[in-house]
Amino acid sequence: GQQLNQSPQSMFIQEGEDVSMNCTSSSIFNTWLWYKQDPGEGPVLLIALYKAGELTSNGRLTAQFGITRKDSFLNISASIPSDVGIYFCAGQLLDTGTASKLTFGTGTRLQVTL
């Protein structure tokens, strides 16, 4: 099935640094989401984006829904050790109030060193 391309694939940063990752698709999505997954756990929603151009923050996290509706980025400011994990973007075609299937990105593995 289709996957969204995420970059970078992995990154090692120092505590306190800012992080940026992005997600691109060859097709349009009407909803973009960013999740964090810890080892052996299911993904946890970080940010949901519903409109092209939308910029949304959740604490130290900021995400934007690209104007073309084919991309999104996630920024993490002042990283801390608990930010370690795998970050996935996901796209949903429908923009109604009904959740439909998600297409997940390839993931960005984040390691934070002290």
Next chain:
Amino acid sequence: GAVVSQHPSRVICKSGTSVKIECRSLDFQATTMFWYRQFPKKSLMLMATSNEGSKATYEQGVEKDKFLINHASLTLSTLTVTSAHPEDSSFYICSASIPGTGAGGLFFGSGTQLSVL
């Protein structure tokens, strides 16, 4: 927040046996649940959409006779891996949606690690 419970968290079985995984929405009713599969260091791939009271919708390439899905109530969907083989070993994750909330109201279970010997 809403909770989706998945059980068991880990199962080891012999080749040829069947394994049932349960996914429950604990504090909301879910007419639709989703089942994903994830290989080590890979992304989540949708297997099927589970619809309460009707047949599941399977993604292309997923064998419906191999992966049986039953969504008999508004709070429970089950995935049965029939005649499991080592290649079925994987991390299986379910998700459930709070009706009317869109993708932002979709919550994931904690996953089931299946190991087939």
